[in-house]
Amino acid sequence: MRFLIKPFFAILVSLAFLPVQAEEVWPNHPVKFIVGFGPGGANDLVARVVAEGVSKQLNQTVIVENKPGAGSTLGADIVAKSAPDGYTFFVSAGGIITNPMIKSSMPYKEGDLVPVGLLTISPSIIVVSSDSKINSIKDLFAQAKTPKGINFSTAGTGSTPHFVAEMLSMKGGGKYEIIPYKSGSEGMVAVISNQVDATSEASVVVIPQIQGGKLKPIASTWSKRITALPNVPTAKEQGYPEIFIGHWAGVFAPKGTPDAILEKMNQAINAALKTTAVQSRLIPQGIEPAPGSRAVFTKFLGDEKARLEPIVRRSNMKED
Template identity: 85%
Template sequence: MKFFSSVVLVALPFLGLNSAFAADPWSNHPIKFVVGFGPGGANDTVARVVAEAASKQLGQPIIVENKPGAGSVLGADFVAKSAPDGYTFFVSAGGIVTNPMIKSSMPYKEGDLVPVGMLAISPSIIVVSADSKINNMKDLLVLAKDPKGLNFSTAGTGSTPHFVAEMLKVKGGGKYEIIPYKSGSEGMVAVISNQVDATSEASVVVIPQIQGGKLKAIASTWNKRITALPDVPTTKEQGYPEVFIGHWAGVFAPKGTPDAILEKMNHAINAGLKTAAVQSRLTPQGIEPSPGTRASFTKFLADEKTRLEPIVKRANMKED
């Protein structure tokens, strides 16, 4: 009997050790998604929908925290300086690629944030007022060559509509008066009221105005038509593949976060994006879920940088 007791006492520590090795240390408490914009926008909407779906895959809540400012740089910097333990992630927009090109200085290095996965894309839709004589890309570029030229509203230097205007310049030539507003919504209102001829904004922003008969969609600037606007052709279909850009969202982690955690988060995000619940909430708004591997997201970012950097230099884009 004494021998049996000794065996049990010796075995118990080993049982505990094996259990510790078997347990997955991540994730065992709530995770944070930091959004570099205020609540209610497209980036915030995507973050919240995906956070809810991915949390179900991981078995831990994912809390969305908004840290707006400096074109999303404040939020990115916060995450770049966070502990690389897999509990703080950054939900980015395209500014994570273009901000270093446009701003004179950055508080963090590009390598301080590592790609985890793409979330979704809201293509930029080129729009004119509902009563405009412009009906397609050809009409738009013809107007740009008129002596009066084309007035095009943007959301400021380096915004997606600014890039669209510069792409149009390169492709079609002509005269462009690029008019910056404080936000994409203000630029859109300027088109509705015929203060300017055209703009290009995220599908999620313009779809309600298109459906309400206040705006006319000329083209989608992505490489395929979107579910919410199936009748709107792409710029590529109309012969202008160089006019290509979208409002996208992706997830990044602080440099040094273990690969195993990055892979697990990528899988959780992808599984969430493929659910009917996520697709039914995003696609009607013009937001296309875009699951993919870490490698495919890394390649997308490199391609965006290669494609957009010459435009920044040619247009001499500087921070406002």
């Protein structure tokens, strides 16, 4: 009997340590970053640059897969229903917060995805055509109060440009005709061709057109000026701190992913974002790296939700 007890006890001890050992060797095969948008967009660009940096930190391949659809909800749902083993992550945009606000139903619960880390912020830049007489937010407010009002293009209901338009309307009053396009790029082209008066898009989208003299920036909607557009004042500097939003990207994991893995991924993300290799590919395009702890990211998400939810209710935003 004594000889049987010892092996049995040894087995119990080894089993007790299996989860810890599994986390210690993570990752031992390729990790996936799921992007909820198609290739070539800002979210995809950030995911690929950061994935390359993270792979070097973890000494393991990080694969980016595009799963576009339903305003990024399809990709989020895939990750929410994935095994919580640390090998599938979701690279989100702001829709992960706003989609539940404007959609009548969601395929997953809010708690099914847990925050891992904030990646980047691309401030939204309010732009007009290069020959427009509008040179500031004050000028835009003045035109909104004329009989003509302002025609403002967006990338669809619940998009960041839509939120900017609603913020402008709530703060300055006047008449705003909000015109949804299929994408931010299409809305930007409408401004260049003078089909509409203004729009607001991610800095990475509008910077080439600003540099080419086709668009005129009148304000950045983030808390500070961005490196790539140092001469563009923020809305806050112009006296309108309420006009505040950015196109951001962050990483989420399925609920139940071991805490040790979440922490290790957060550390790898932060280390990657601080490298010259990553910064040199993002900052010139108007994308600001935003490393920070999981707690900081969680607070950021809570603040965004608390700030944007009243705008959704007041403007009665509903999915198209």
